[in-house]
Amino acid sequence: MKTCKEKALEWGISDRSVNNMCKTGKIPGVMKEKGVWKIPDDASRPVDKRVTSGKYIKRELQEEIKPLPIGISDYVRAQSEYYYVDKTLLIKEFLDQKPLVSLFTRPRRFGKTLNMDMLRVFFEISEENTAKYFVDKKIWRCGAEYRAHQGKYPVIFLTFKDVKFDTWEATLDKIRGLLQEEYGRHRELLTSDRLVEYEKEYFLKILNGNAGEVELTASLERLSKMLCTYYNRAPIIIIDEYDTPIQEGYSKDFYEEIIGFMRNFFSGAFKDNKNLSYGFLTGILRIAQESIFSGLNNLTVNSVMDEEYDNYFGFTETEVQALLEYYKVSEKKKELREWYDGYLFGNEDIYNPWSVINYISRGCIPQAYWVNTGKNEILEDVLKIATDDITEKLYSLLQGEKVVARIDQNVVYRSIAEDPANIYSLLLVAGYLKTPKKELQMDGSYLCEVSIPNREIAAVYKTEILSHLLQIGAITRTTANKIAESLFANDHSKLQKAIGEYMDKSISFYDAGAEGFYHGLVLGLIALMDNQYKITSNRESGDGRYDISMFPREARYPGIIMELKWQKDMDIESLDVLADEALDQIDDRRYDADMKNDGMKDILKFGIAFSGKRVSVKTNR
Incomplete structure (x- = not known):
């Protein structure tokens, strides 16, 4: 027999609604014991067949339709008060495989914290009977062998998702505070006669916030030992978003300090710790190159590339x-x-x-909800160091194309500067790319076709690229608006003027560069076209290879072809001649052949010549 609350959880309605059903005799087999309704385990939810007024329907819907759990990472609250997508079979898969230490790497806001809190509630010893939070979940139907683990372990739980500070001192203070709170959750240890005096003294030092950096690095190891002594069972250690302070350290110049701390912190907790039943960590990156997990041969990594646990983070x-x-x-x-x-x-x-x-x-x-939850530092870093080849590939991705890239799951933030090609690995693990096709290589990396997952991520690429151009002064908002407006209004003369202004302002902020540099700069226009054009570059058409071609997605827009030229130390008269040559080349080599074959009649042609900071733009139809 079940209570009204248990049946309410099972049926996804309120306790009051179930209580009313019992009172009015709608549920067969109910009985009242000591003032509490008892409902048969196999009772089905009654169907209300009454014809009701619109007002009553509205009231019932407001009462019974659960809200969505926006920003809720508390498992108990999420599954009882909100619409909960049942991910409890993650527990079964873990108990089937029993890895000692598991690292789950997924993009931010894909349910990592909620899942880790679910694991805590399931496994943790508690004065409350926490089984009630799982009786109507999938894990409970898996059998007694899985239920036997419920509520049987002491648990250490830390989440670093909010450890985002500008200095190492502030970061360490925050970590000290988190450990202080976690030790406070285990105050029962202070009254135990199983712990020796020096252990209680250390416990109080953490609890009072007086521990220094060295003492804090040993805090997980020592707490796990004390819990094991007290409960006669080794604890489970859960660390959520372990790499958040590491990312901050990279961007705020205290990288070495945070790496050194974390190396010792995790080593004591997970490496050769006999007082550990299981360990769980989550994050975005697997930071193996930094030796944070040095020698931790019991670590099982589950990344976006792996099939294990692939449906437990995010929605299927x-x-x-x-x-x-x-x-x-x-x-x-x-x-x-x-x-x-x-x-x-x-x-x-x-x-x-x-x-x-x-x-x-x-x-x-439809809006870009996910990308507005925080800064997109990864794309910012990418745009700062992107080579001409990478820039062109990023614009190809924005147009819905696939590009080939090598994916190394061990990549770290500072490896971007060492090898810019690592940006694809960072973009993938951070949620900005997907891998429709992948092939494992001998060195453990993957050779992949990568593409943008959806319209939301395409929107953030576009926004970040435009923001980058505005920050470096390459293009003003006024110029960007002129380009967009001229396309919308089909005003060819205004479009020509806006593109010329864009080129002039872009080059005025740079020293002299090679043709590839200017080519990448012109491709920046793609960020402004709002999907009105399909942009291609360096493709064959007619009797040669054009530089840039813009195929309109709607017939009301003109086709655009650009040919770029570059030479050093040219005066303005010579530059005009070079721009005319570029324009003539479009006609001589019939670069407009593909557009004409598609039936396009309105085609704008631009010959653009560069020399240092000078630019000359010539155009015709």
């Missing part, structure tokens, strides 16, 4: 379909897929959970 197609049906917006499935689907974790097609729940909760208005 089936889960999204059920969610859309629950909120009665199934007709939005196509739009939602275009905007927020497209991630590939292992072999599983995954939706961005943060964006999906925001989309539905805000009236199914």
Whole structure:
């Protein structure tokens, strides 16, 4: 027999609704014991067939339709008060495999913290009977061998998701505070006669916030020993978003300090720690190159490339379909897929959970919800160091094309400067790319076709590229608006003037460069076209290879062909002649052949010549 609360959780309605059903005799077999309704385990939810007023329906919907868990990472609250996508089979898969220490790397806001809190609630010893939070979940139906682990372990839980500070001193203070709170959760140790006096003295030092850096590095190891002594069972250690302070250290110039601290901190907790039952870590990056996990041969890494646990972070197609049906917006499935689907974790097609729940909760208005939850430092760093080849590939990605890239899962932030090609690995693990095709190499890396997952990520590429151009002074907002407006109004003369202004302002902020530099600069226009054009470069057409071609996606826009020339130390008269030569080359080599074959009649042709900071633009139809 079950209580009203347990049945309410099972049926996804309020306790009061179940209590009313019991009172009115709608549930067969109910009985009252000591003032509490008892409901048969196999009782089904009654169907209300009454004809009701619109007012009553509205009140019932408000009461029974659960809100979406935006920003909720507390498992107990998420599964009881909000619509919860059941990920508890993660527990079964873990218990089947039993790795000693597991690292899950996924993009931000893909459910890592909520899943780790779920593991904590499931495994942790508690005065409260926490089994009630799982009786209606998938893990409970898996059998007694899995239920036997529920509530049987002491747990150490830390989340570093908010450790974002500008200095090492402030970062260490925050970590000290987190450890202080976690030690406070285990105050029972202070009253134990199983712990010796020096252990209690150390415990109090952490609890009072008086521990120094060296003492803090040993805090996980020592707490695990004390918990094992007290409970006669080794604890589980869970570290959520372990690499957040490391990312901050990289961008705020205290990288060596945070790496040195974390190396000792994790080594004591996970390396040769006999007082450890299991360990879980989550993050975005696997930072093996920094030797944080040096010698930790019991670490099992589960990344976006791996098939294990591939459907437990983010929403699957089936889960999204059920969610859309629950909120009665199934007709939005196509739009939602275009905007927020497209991630590939292992072999599983995954939706961005943060964006999906925001989309539905805000009236199914498609926006870039995920990318607005924080700064996009990765793209900023990429644009700062991108080579001409990388810049061109980024613009190709923005146009929906696939590019070939080598993916190294051990890449770290500072490796961008060492080898700019590592940017694809960073973009993948951070959620900015997907891998439709991958092939494992002998050195453990992957050779992949990569592409942008969906319209949301395409929007952030576009925004970041435009922001980058504005920050370095290459283009003003006024010029950007002129280009967009001229395309929208089909004003060819205004478009010619705007492009000329763009080129003039771009070059005025740079020293002399080679033709490839200018080529990449012109490709910056792609960020302003708002999907009105398909941009291609260095492709064969007619009797040669054009530099840049812009094929309109709608017939009302003209086709655009650009040929670029560059020479050193030219005066303006010579530069005009070179621009005319570039323009003539478009006609001489019939670069417009592909456009004409497609039936395009309105074609703008630009001959653009550079010399240092000077530019000359010539155009005709």
